[in-house]
Amino acid sequence: xxxxxxxxxxxxxxxxxxxxxxxxxxxxxxxxxxxxxxxxxxxxxxxxxxxxxxxxxxxxxxxxxxxxxxxxxxxxxxxxxxxxxxxxxxxxxxxxxxxxxxxxxxxxxxxxxxxxxxxxxxxxxxxxxxxxxxxxxxxxxxxxxxxxxxxxxxxxxxxxxxxxxxxxxxxxxxxxxxxxxxxxxxxx
Amino acid sequence: xxxxxxxxxxxxxxxxxxxxxxxxxxxxxxxxxxxxxxxxxxxxxxxxxxxxxxxxxxxxxxxxxxxxxxxxxxxxxxxxxxxxxxxxxxxxxxxxxxxxxxxxxxxxxxxxxxxxxxxxxxxxxxxxxxxxxxxxxxxxxxxxxxxxxxxxxxxxxxxxxxxxxxxxxxxxxxxxxxxxx
Numbered sequence: 006x007x008x009x010x011x012x013x014x015x016x017x018x019x020x021x022x023x024x025x026x027x028x029x030x031x032x033x034x035x036x037x038x039x040x041x042x043x044x045x046x047x048x049x050x051x052x053x054x055x056x057x058x059x060x061x062x063x064x065x066x067x068x069x070x071x072x073x074x075x076x077x078x079x080x081x082x083x084x085x086x087x088x089x090x091x092x093x094x095x096x097x098x099x100x101x102x103x104x105x106x107x108x109x110x111x112x113x114x115x116x117x118x119x120x121x122x123x124x125x126x127x128x129x130x131x132x133x134x135x136x137x138x139x140x141x142x143x144x145x146x147x148x149x150x151x152x153x154x155x156x157x158x159x160x161x162x163x164x165x166x167x168x169x170x171x172x173x174x175x176x177x178x179x180x181x182x183x184x185x186x187x188x189x190x191x192x193x
Numbered sequence: 194x195x196x197x198x199x200x201x202x203x204x205x206x207x208x209x210x211x212x213x214x215x216x217x218x219x220x221x222x223x224x225x226x227x228x229x230x231x232x233x234x235x236x237x238x239x240x241x242x243x244x245x246x247x248x249x250x251x252x253x254x255x256x257x258x259x260x261x262x263x264x265x266x267x268x269x270x271x272x273x274x275x276x277x278x279x280x281x282x283x284x285x286x287x288x289x290x291x292x293x294x295x296x297x298x299x300x301x302x303x304x305x306x307x308x309x310x311x312x313x314x315x316x317x318x319x320x321x322x323x324x325x326x327x328x329x330x331x332x333x334x335x336x337x338x339x340x341x342x343x344x345x346x347x348x349x350x351x352x353x354x355x356x357x358x359x360x361x362x363x364x365x366x367x368x369x370x371x372x373x374x
Contacts, residue, residue: 093272095276100280100283103280103284143295143302146295147295148294169280172350176352
């Protein structure tokens with residue numbers, strides 16, 4: 006295993022541990038709502054509990070994939086876009102790792118939110134016709150876009166990474182050209 | 194600029210973006226009760242000052258965090274500076290942006306109905322109910338627009354900011370070389 010794979014592995018396992026810890030805190034915070042709340046408030050606690058459980062499933066899957074199958078992921082992230090001899094070989098790797106990291110984080114935020122939103126709507130709003138817990142079309146469409154964005158980022162966001170790398174190289178090239186022109190002017 | 198100074202500067206930039214996000218959040222809270230909610234007003238001011246400091250004057254801090262320059266340390270290449278900043282800023286943008294998706298959908302829906310509203314205003318002199326929002330709702334709208342714009346700009350790699358930071362970093366690198374010499 007080379008250094009890059011090790012780096013990718015460390016960063017992704019760090020993310021998995023972060024998710025596990027924050028999920029644990031959310032679960033403990035949601036528990037009293039469900040256990041001690043009266044019958045009217047229990048559905049809200051139920052929504053939160055469902056959200057925490059969906060978070061648990063997601064964190065469990067991510068933990069399994071990132072810790073047990075870490076070599077597979079790190080190999081996918083490192084890729085073979087650029088030969089190591091060129092000085093820009095690390096740029097696509099760093100962008101890809103960042104995108105996968107962000108995608109996992111984005112899904113971690115949005116999946117429990119979707120489950121909790123629908124649970125509140127079905128178990129609280131429809132039952133009590135309360136002002137809280139209603140779902141609008143904007144919410145649902147926003148969640149679908151977030152979910153799509155998260156999945157795209159977890160897949161490595163190939164088009165976005167390619168575009169970012171191209172822009173980075175263009176930036177450096179323009180900078181060098183501007184410097185060479187100013188050097189020539191100074192020489193004259 | 195050495196490798197460790199660049200890492201310190203990138204970390205400070207991430208913290209600066211976090212402070213900017215906090216500034217917008219506190220401004221939204223204080224906007225709900227404009228002029229009376231002094232706590233959130235003061236917090237938004239403090240966050241704004243910290244954000245400006247971290248984003249626009251990080252060199253001194255970066256030098257202190259990185260410590261003295263080693264004898265064999267060389268300035269980092271341009272690709273490292275530009276690539277590092279673009280990666281960090283794209284990450285910040287993609288963290289800020291997903292939360293604003295609901296607002297983007299609403300904005301898209303508004304753009305669809307906007308021509309009708311404008312025609313009504315001009316032809317029938319009818320002002321839509323949407324313009325009779327409370328002051329706090331207008332503040333929330335402005336903050337939402339600012340956060341969305343920030344997210345999109347960062348996700349695209351914040352080209353102007355990166356260009357400015359790269360020039361600044363090169364100047365710092367030259368100073369490092371001179372001090373070593």
